Amino acid sequence: MKTRFLVLFILILGFYTVHPVGVSAQSLEDATIEVVADTATEEAATDSADATVSGSIASRSAQAQEEIKEKIDKDITETKGEQTNKLVAYMDNNPPAPLSWNNFIQHAMRQAVSGGVQPNVLVLLLLFPLVVTMIAASRHVVGLRGFGIYIPAVLSIGLASTGVLEGLILFLAIAATAVLAKKAVQKTHLPYLPRTALMLWTVSLGIFGLMILAPYINLVTLMSVSIFPILILVLLAENFLDAQARTKQSEALMLTLETLGLAVLASFFLRWETLQIFALSEPELLIVSVAFLNALIGKFVGLRLSERLRFRSIIEE
Secondary structure, X not given: OHHHHHHHHHHXXXXXHHHHHHHHHHHHXXXXXXXXHHHHXXXXXXXXXXXXXXXXXXXXXXXXXXXXXXXXXXXXXXXXXXXXXXXXXXXXXXXXXXXXXXXXXXXXXXXXXXXXXXXXXXXXXXXXXXXXXXXXXXXXXXXXXXXXXHHHHHHHHHHHHHOHXXXXXXXXXXXXHHHHHHHHHHOOOOOHHHHHHHHHHHXXXXXXXXXXXXXXXXXXXXXXXXXXXXXXXXXXXXXXXXXXXXXXXXXXXXXXXXXHHHHHHHHHHHHOHHHHHHHHHOHHXXXXXXXXXXXXXXXXXXXXXXXXXXXXXXXXX
């Protein structure tokens, strides 16, 4: 009897021992399936999140590239922009008359373009004397001063490349960095050349920082700015500092503002599509007209316009 109870107890114990094991095995299998499913779900979620982030980055990058392309297309200094393509298309659709004394430059320009010369370069070379003439007239007839003729003329090409707003932002950043650098470098008591080199080093780092921050402050068009207009703006900042050293700060600021005003006005002339087409269609007339205007400006004598406004009360008496 005891033996039967013992056997029964062993069988029952064995049953309950084996059955939980079977249940545990099944549970383990189910748990494994659940873990695998959860892992797959997490991986899918991670992949989806990565895809979302990648898509967001790609979308911002595509938008930035589109804005840069629009800026390049409007840039007369770019050789691969839409503006250059328009000039080429105009030359193809409007061939000159047979070669004569009054259109030989048109033929020469088309031969040069067919040989690989960029038409926008030829247009800028033809319009640059007109810009210089306008600046000369503003100084000789109107009475504006600025930093000579060369600085505003070259700066106008830089602004035509960067855009007026972007160019002004760059100049303000460069000028502010240059002023701070000048105050800091003066304390080192270095000779002139090392001091100037150290100032340019500081300005370069300032521009570098601005270019790094450009995508974050939504100045996408700054990312396509070439080094040439930046160097021109640095040159203007150097002239501003020299003027500060020679004259009052208010006088230096006025000279800088006049230079910027002349450069902005001249950049609008350079970006004016009608004037670009005129330079292609009538280069001979443009060249002769600029020479005549310079001779006419040189013949001007008397009070400048700013002087007439300044001494108007005396003149009226």
